[in-house]
Amino acid sequence: MAIEVKIPTILRTYTGGEKAVEAKGDTLAALIDNLDDSHPGLKGRLITDDGALHRFVNVYVNDEDVRFTGSLETALKDGDAVTILPAVAGG
Amino acid sequence: MLRIDRAIHDAIVAHARRDHPDEACGVVAGPEGSDRPRRYIPMLNAARSPTFYEFDSADLLALYKEMAANDEEPVVVYHSHTATEAYPSRTDISYASEPNAHYVLVSTRHEDETEFRSFRIVDGVVTEEPVEVVDETR
Numbered sequence: 001m002a003i004e005v006k007i008p009t010i011l012r013t014y015t016g017g018e019k020a021v022e023a024k025g026d027t028l029a030a031l032i033d034n035l036d037d038s039h040p041g042l043k044g045r046l047i048t049d050d051g052a053l054h055r056f057v058n059v060y061v062n063d064e065d066v067r068f069t070g071s072l073e074t075a076l077k078d079g080d081a082v083t084i085l086p087a088v089a090g091g
Numbered sequence: 092m093l094r095i096d097r098a099i100h101d102a103i104v105a106h107a108r109r110d111h112p113d114e115a116c117g118v119v120a121g122p123e124g125s126d127r128p129r130r131y132i133p134m135l136n137a138a139r140s141p142t143f144y145e146f147d148s149a150d151l152l153a154l155y156k157e158m159a160a161n162d163e164e165p166v167v168v169y170h171s172h173t174a175t176e177a178y179p180s181r182t183d184i185s186y187a188s189e190p191n192a193h194y195v196l197v198s199t200r201h202e203d204e205t206e207f208r209s210f211r212i213v214d215g216v217v218t219e220e221p222v223e224v225v226d227e228t229r
Contacts, residue, residue, distance in 0.1 A: 010188045010189065056185070058152070065148045065152075067148070083155075085151055085155055086186075087146070087148075088116070088118075088134075088168060088186070089138075089144060089145035089146065089182075089186045090143070090180065090182050090187070091142055091143050091144075091183060
């Protein structure tokens with residue numbers, strides 16, 4: 001099953017400049033593992049050492065922020081669209 | 092160097108003054124790769140705080156979709172400091188993740204004088220750059 005993942009500018013160094021790549025997974029966690037297999041290093045930019053989604057990034061599945069849909073346990077199916085964006089925030 | 096239209100510069104300052112003492116934030120989008128800030132987009136500070144700002148996550152997604160549809164990117168990302176100088180804080184640096192953007196800081200700490208400064212923030216390194224306010228960049 002193929003899921004399109006949109007990659008923000010800052011992470012395109014991991015995708016050879018591609019704005020979108022395809023990946024597989026039943027959950028967001030599995031998808032990120034799969035992404036890291038084909039684009040090593042990406043996972044470390046998305047997930048903290050404690051295994052949680054990094055606060056510096058927002059991840060959306062079909063326009064829903066995954067913080068409201070189960071975070072890394074969010075279920076995925078064929079044809080879903082995942083968008084990764086850097087949070088715009090500061091102090 | 093950041094070269095910016097006077098009208099957009101003034102709109103950013105007015106936004107910062109309007110939201111004081113909370114921090115104001117927004118972007119100026121421009122054609123991808125052009126380095127020209129053209130479209131002023133004030134954003135809501137979802138944190139509504141005098142010491143923190145954050146784009147609402149749904150607003151953020153809508154903004155990036157709109158920019159993608161227009162072949163635009165965020166040329167300027169701006170926010171205000173309302174009690175401290177117009178220099179990126181440690182939090183600003185940790186969040187900065189648009190390597191092509193000019194990070195504009197506005198300080199409204201003095202009532203009669205507004206600081207407006209621009210920085211590049213790449214891999215945690217802050218570099219200040221000159222700002223040229225022009226009457227028309229087109």
